[in-house]
Amino acid sequence: MATSANQRSASAKAAVYKILVVDDDPDIVELLEFNLKKEGYLTASAGDGRQALATAAEFSPDIILLDVMMPHLDGIATCRLLREQPKFKDTYILFLTARAEEFSEVAAFEAGADDFLAKPIKPRALLSRLAAIVRRDQDPHAGVEAIDINGLRIDRTGFAVYQEGKKITLPKKEFELLAFLAAAPHKVFSRDELLQNIWGNDVFVLARTVDVHVRKVREKVGDHHIQTIKGVGYKFNAD
DSSP states (O other), X not given: OOSOGGGSOTTOOGGGOEEEEEOSOHHHHHHHHHHHHHTTXXXXXXXXXXXXXXXXXXXXXXXXXXXXXXXXXXXXHHHHHHHTSGGGSSOEEEEEEXXXXXXXXHHHHHHTOSEEEESSXXXXXXXXXXXXXXXXXXXXXXXXXXXXXXXXXXXXXXXXXXXXXXXXXXXHHHHHHHHHHHTSTTOOEEHHHHIIIIIOSSSOOOHHHHHHHHHHHHHHHOGGGEEEETTTEEEEXXX
């Protein structure tokens, strides 16, 4: 995120988190900003991708809620341009879209999205998702600190992977996928199991999403760590 966890005190409140809402529907923007402000978040908004880039540069959001279908510059292109800037490399980007076509979801993750939430947006579900992000960001030491397996050190507190001493930084969902598989080496997980455990039940994603993330993880840490079990799913190869 734009503001690192170690810069926040343990008692930091949600108000320190800045959220940029990007959607060409003013009613959606108004609804989301109203609910976010009620929870103490600081907000800014933009009506299209071009405005989003300019606003993000000034506002420095910690989290960006980004629509896919927008005039001038769509959400996919906007996300890609944001990720090209070091300032937004680790900013949490959550896509909001009414489109359920597979290409939209895959393109979003390819562009660097962290998560995907289908419209119509349920404010309670969105706020729950954001609260989980904030808790994790404020308490990065929760849970098992690290997994050392098959030449990889998976640092669950720093969301980083080390291979022969070299740090590899993965987007959040890619990291969570790798860490989840590595925590149970040799156990085969179906795509549905991975979707449920990594993305949860309150977000609409397709099975193809898992394949995209596995491919991207393999590109970064090596093909041999995650094994495809044809017709079943994936497992972490600890040999």
